[in-house]
Amino acid sequence: MYRRERVIVRDIATDPLWAEVKDLALVHDLRACWSEPIIGAGGKVLGSLAMYYKEPRGPGEHELRSISWAARLAGLAIERRAAEEQLRKRETDLRDLLNAVPDLMFRMDREGRYVEYHVPNPAELAVPPEQFMGRTVREVLSPERAEQCMRAIAQVLATGVTQSYEYQVSNDLGLRYWEVRATRCTEEQVLLLVRNVTTRRTAERKLRENEQRLSLLVQQSPLGVIVWDLDFRVAEWNAAAAQIFGWGVDDALGKPSQFICPESVRPQVDEVWQALKQNRGGSRSTNANMTREGKTIFCEWYNAPLVDGDGKVFAIASIVDDVTDQRDAQQRQQLMMAELDHRVKNNLAAVISLAEQSGRATTTFSEFRESFLGRVRALSRLHNALAATRWQGANLGTLVRQTLEAFGQDATSQAVVEGPLVVLPPRAAQAMGMALNELCTNAIKYGALSIPGGRIEARWALRPPRMEIEPHRSMETEPPRPRLELCWTEWGGPVVIPPSRRGFGTELIEGAISYELGGRVVLRFEPEGLTCRIDIEMPPDAEFDRRDVRAGAFDDQRS
Numbered sequence: 001m002y003r004r005e006r007v008i009v010r011d012i013a014t015d016p017l018w019a020e021v022k023d024l025a026l027v028h029d030l031r032a033c034w035s036e037p038i039i040g041a042g043g044k045v046l047g048s049l050a051m052y053y054k055e056p057r058g059p060g061e062h063e064l065r066s067i068s069w070a071a072r073l074a075g076l077a078i079e080r081r082a083a084e085e086q087l088r089k090r091e092t093d094l095r096d097l098l099n100a101v102p103d104l105m106f107r108m109d110r111e112g113r114y115v116e117y118h119v120p121n122p123a124e125l126a127v128p129p130e131q132f133m134g135r136t137v138r139e140v141l142s143p144e145r146a147e148q149c150m151r152a153i154a155q156v157l158a159t160g161v162t163q164s165y166e167y168q169v170s171n172d173l174g175l176r177y178w179e180v181r182a183t184r185c186t187e188e189q190v191l192l193l194v195r196n197v198t199t200r201r202t203a204e205r206k207l208r209e210n211e212q213r214l215s216l217l218v219q220q221s222p223l224g225v226i227v228w229d230l231d232f233r234v235a236e237w238n239a240a241a242a243q244i245f246g247w248g249v250d251d252a253l254g255k256p257s258q259f260i261c262p263e264s265v266r267p268q269v270d271e272v273w274q275a276l277k278q279n280r281g282g283s284r285s286t287n288a289n290m291t292r293e294g295k296t297i298f299c300e301w302y303n304a305p306l307v308d309g310d311g312k313v314f315a316i317a318s319i320v321d322d323v324t325d326q327r328d329a330q331q332r333q334q335l336m337m338a339e340l341d342h343r344v345k346n347n348l349a350a351v352i353s354l355a356e357q358s359g360r361a362t363t364t365f366s367e368f369r370e371s372f373l374g375r376v377r378a379l380s381r382l383h384n385a386l387a388a389t390r391w392q393g394a395n396l397g398t399l400v401r402q403t404l405e406a407f408g409q410d411a412t413s414q415a416v417v418e419g420p421l422v423v424l425p426p427r428a429a430q431a432m433g434m435a436l437n438e439l440c441t442n443a444i445k446y447g448a449l450s451i452p453g454g455r456i457e458a459r460w461a462l463r464p465p466r467m468e469i470e471p472h473r474s475m476e477t478e479p480p481r482p483r484l485e486l487c488w489t490e491w492g493g494p495v496v497i498p499p500s501r502r503g504f505g506t507e508l509i510e511g512a513i514s515y516e517l518g519g520r521v522v523l524r525f526e527p528e529g530l531t532c533r534i535d536i537e538m539p540p541d542a543e544f545d546r547r548d549v550r551a552g553a554f555d556d557q558r559s
Contacts, residue, residue, distance in 0.1 A: 001045060004037050006035065006037070007035040008034050009035075012025050012026065012032065013031065013056075018033075030052045031054055031055050031056045032058075033051070034051045034063070034067060035050045036067045036070070038071045039071075039075060040075050040079050049067065049071040102195070104124070104125075104193070104195075105117065105193055107191055108137070108190050108191075109189050109190075110188050111136055112136045112137040112150050112153055113134065114135060115189065117133065124196065127140070137149045145167055152164075152190075153190045155182075156183060156184045157184060157187075157190060160184050163182045164179065164181050166178065167180070175198075176196060176198045177200075177201040179197045180193070219239055221238065223319050224238060224240045224241030224318075224319065224322075225237075225240065225320075226238075226241050226320060227316070227318075228317075230313070230314070232256055232257045233257075234255050237249050237252040244291075244320065244322045245260050245292060246291045246292030259290075260291075261287075265287040265289075268287060276303055276305045276316050277305070277313055282302070283302075284300070284303075285301050286301070287301070298323055298327045300320070300321045301319070301320050302320075303319075393426065393429060394423065394429035395423055396423070396460060397422075399433050400417050400436060400458045403433065406437075406440075414449060414454055414456060415456040416455075416457045416459075417458050417459075418457075418459045419460035420460075421545060422542065422543070423542060424539065425539050425541045425542055427539075430516075431516035431517050432512070432513075434509075434512045435508070435512045435521075438506075438508050439509065442530070443490055443493075446494065448491060448492055451492075451493055454492040454493035454529075455492045457487070457488075459486070459489075460484060460486040460487070461485050461550065462482050462485075463484075463552075465479075465480035465481055465483060480537070481537050481538045482546070482549045484542075485534070486533070486535075487532070487533050488530070488534075489529065491528050496528070506523065518536065519534060519536030520536075522535075
């Protein structure tokens, strides 16, 4: 068999080829065996045809030809059986394959006639396929679709290149999309594969709509939207990001993060970046950034990794908001709260001091009440004047007039108020206001405003700075500032008798001007009326017109 040769054994009992197995044959009275190899068309040995005899013998010429022919017939039979089995298997496989294919298949000739079909679900067709077999597409389809199909058939048969087209149908089943692929199967026939792509087209349409909506939201968003690739370079950059950082879309694309991240925050940013790349969740942070012009701004960042279907990070998305104004506002608010706390404490201390000093300067509760409430009301008026400017300062002329108005119409009509525009900062305004209140109070009780004919003049002027230099100050680092000179003059009232002792009012005036403002107060108690001269150096944050600074002294302009 191995050598593809005929084997003739005339006596099994004596032939050495059967020496080891002869007993198996002799038990059944088998004494001779003529074996012919069965060879297939390709030369492969398919088997062996063996003839057994019950007596020792050899074949004749006729018998040898019969065995040879029988082996050939056996080979043909074996190969045919194998071919039939293979064909059946291929048919079964093809049938299983067709049953697994959801596509509709139509074999058509050159004229567009339906020759054969495969339709897994006939319900998908408006007409059962057996009703249009043997008919042409022009008889079955609409003119537009028939023409589209015929063009594809002609092109395929002419070039052999597969053609594709799509169409849509709207009927009781709704709107459906179909994809057709035409391929040549013979010189005269074409195979059409028709696939229902409604689900895919619907999903694609929804995806496009979602992408358009997302793109619109991103572009119209007041927040910056940035997408970074894994090299930490800009992959997407919306209009709001351009407005925040000053870099246009074309300028920003492809740039590394360093172009908006200053050196000081890069360690923090790199730590967040590594966590995002490893998909350890999103992050929120606030840090300093740079604009295109080099300006430092503060931004709040919301970052999240973008992952694919396998959970692998392929990009990082960031939403950024410029919170510089909010941050500055918070700092201003904190400063204002600290300033408010400071002012409240100072005011409480001032009220306590007024109460203590008023108590020492009076002998009865009625006197204390009048003195104390008057000074508290003066303090309140000062607060109102400062609040009107959000504690930026108070106009000196307004302070004088409001102080006079608080004591009635007569006080205002009996006074002359004159001087250039000067806006004192809160601390100086408070000290000057308390001094003016004491002067008015004294004038109402004992001075020019205590009788109808009395008169008051409140004049002030801006004078050049003093040339002498105080020991603690250098002219190079802190040049001398102009002086404010205010003169309060009374006449026409009762004869003035100089006081025998210093009262709290005098101490308050001198303390407010000397201690709070570092100025000088000169009080002169002359018989015709009180004169008070206040001389202070203008505070650094005071507002005035330098053209009003003039040398000289007040003229006596009493009327």
